[in-house]
Amino acid sequence: MRVHLCVVGRLRAGPERALIDDYLSRFDKTGRALGLGPARVVEVEDKRGGGMAAEAALLRRAVPDGSYLCILDERGRVMDSPTFADEIAARRDQGRGDMAFVIGGADGIDPALRAEADMALSFGAMVWPHMLARVMLAEQLYRAASILAGSPYHRV
Numbered sequence: 001m002r003v004h005l006c007v008v009g010r011l012r013a014g015p016e017r018a019l020i021d022d023y024l025s026r027f028d029k030t031g032r033a034l035g036l037g038p039a040r041v042v043e044v045e046d047k048r049g050g051g052m053a054a055e056a057a058l059l060r061r062a063v064p065d066g067s068y069l070c071i072l073d074e075r076g077r078v079m080d081s082p083t084f085a086d087e088i089a090a091r092r093d094q095g096r097g098d099m100a101f102v103i104g105g106a107d108g109i110d111p112a113l114r115a116e117a118d119m120a121l122s123f124g125a126m127v128w129p130h131m132l133a134r135v136m137l138a139e140q141l142y143r144a145a146s147i148l149a150g151s152p153y154h155r156v
């Protein structure tokens with residue numbers, strides 16, 4: 001199952017980008033034997049200032065048809081890492097070819113796109129900057145693959 005991180009805004013080279021690349025390449029390596037991956041990041045940017053609706057149009061184009069769509073939103077469902085891993089495994093086992101995660105920009109995700117999502121995932125009630133949300137998602141994807149592989153990366 002391919003994994004797409006569809007995000008608003010371009011992230012320049014720097015520590016956040018290095019972490020994302022590292023976690024996603026670890027996810028790809030660990031996930032290969034599990035039928036997970038590869039993961040890719042698609043950055044969209046609306047340069048005309050069209051706001052959330054314009055960003056939503058770009059994000060919809062970035063999400064492959066038939067994807068299981070999970071938006072990231074502080075009002076979404078909070079879950080522990082093993083449950084997140086189970087969610088991903090369940091989509092794979094349902095035969096989904098693609099799972100897409102959407103992270104919004106400074107204004108968040110357009111309500112119409114939010115309503116189209118199959119799931120809303122929260123990293124807690126606090127609002128995080130989008131670049132940190134990307135790093136956290138990349139790490140949780142790697143953690144999920146490690147849990148499913150039975151490797152000792154995740155310890156409670």
Ligand SMILES: C[S@@+](CC[C@H](N)C(=O)[O-])C[C@H]1O[C@@H](n2cnc3c(N)ncnc32)[C@H](O)[C@@H]1O
Pocket residue numbers: 071072073074075102103104105106107108109121122123124125126127128129130133
């Ligand atoms: C700076 S936040 C935007 C917050 C915006 N004020 C709003 O009302 O949604 C940018 C993006 O990061 C993600 N994000 C931020 N905090 C989050 C959290 N606690 N859980 C999940 N995603 C989060 C969301 O995708 C959000 O659209």
